[in-house]
Amino acid sequence: MGQAAAQTGWSARMLRYLETNGLVVPRRADSGYRLYAERELGQLRTLRDLRERFGVELDELAFANRLRREPELKAAVETWLAASGPAADWVDWEQRKHERLLVA
Amino acid sequence: MGQAAAQTGWSARMLRYLETNGLVVPRRADSGYRLYAERELGQLRTLRDLRERFGVELDELAFANRLRREPELKAAVETWLAASGPAADWVDWEQRKHERLLVA
DNA sequence: CGAACCTTGCCATGGATGTGGTAAGGTTCC
DNA sequence: GGAACCTTACCACATCCATGGCAAGGTTCG
Numbered sequence: 001m002g003q004a005a006a007q008t009g010w011s012a013r014m015l016r017y018l019e020t021n022g023l024v025v026p027r028r029a030d031s032g033y034r035l036y037a038e039r040e041l042g043q044l045r046t047l048r049d050l051r052e053r054f055g056v057e058l059d060e061l062a063f064a065n066r067l068r069r070e071p072e073l074k075a076a077v078e079t080w081l082a083a084s085g086p087a088a089d090w091v092d093w094e095q096r097k098h099e100r101l102l103v104a
Numbered sequence: 105m106g107q108a109a110a111q112t113g114w115s116a117r118m119l120r121y122l123e124t125n126g127l128v129v130p131r132r133a134d135s136g137y138r139l140y141a142e143r144e145l146g147q148l149r150t151l152r153d154l155r156e157r158f159g160v161e162l163d164e165l166a167f168a169n170r171l172r173r174e175p176e177l178k179a180a181v182e183t184w185l186a187a188s189g190p191a192a193d194w195v196d197w198e199q200r201k202h203e204r205l206l207v208a
Numbered sequence: 209c210g211a212a213c214c215t216t217g218c219c220a221t222g223g224a225t226g227t228g229g230t231a232a233g234g235t236t237c238c
Numbered sequence: 239g240g241a242a243c244c245t246t247a248c249c250a251c252a253t254c255c256a257t258g259g260c261a262a263g264g265t266t267c268g
Binding site for chain 1: 127128143146147150151153154157158160161163164165167168169170171172174177180181183184185187188
């Protein structure tokens, strides 16, 4: 039941959203009701953590996944990171993101 | 001059945008004009490539950077990826992204 | 001087994301 | 049967990103 799932800190609405994006996909009862087992509950908590503590967005997770399975991409990104400066500038980007989150 | 830089496929507008985000930061002449050296031109081409071939967005690059310098984050993400299913669902996400790009 | 660049703003847009709401309708269980 | 759940399918919204455009003003150079 989504109600027990909502006890992980997500709204029922969000659970459906996460499912449509393939992030946390629960089994279904014959009636169509979603059944969240421990596995999914764990995923939900992990995901919540990732967002709260690091401000990770869904597309960023998808990207992390790509990095693992697309060596070409990974290489290109590494090249880029190596070539770009002292990375001090990146802090700005991250800081702004964190500020946004702190407001919320 | 931005004109030579625009020959890397970016509009002058975008060059300023990239600069404000710390992605490609050219030196400045005394007059304030931007001076793109080979270094920056290379970065611009690499960046262009990343976007064309892989649809990488700027925030995703920032994220890749974070992964390298925040071990905690990296660990959390790894945990997540390991715990989430066969990753077949992620394909959807990526496919949609690719579709978007192909249209453009 | 004047043309052709450049500079920094600021406003505007299209599309995506993350959320919430609501409506119309099944399921569970007392 | 009726309350309290659940389901899908929309509509809506604020925010952000990536771009473009325009205005007002410096710089370079013939």
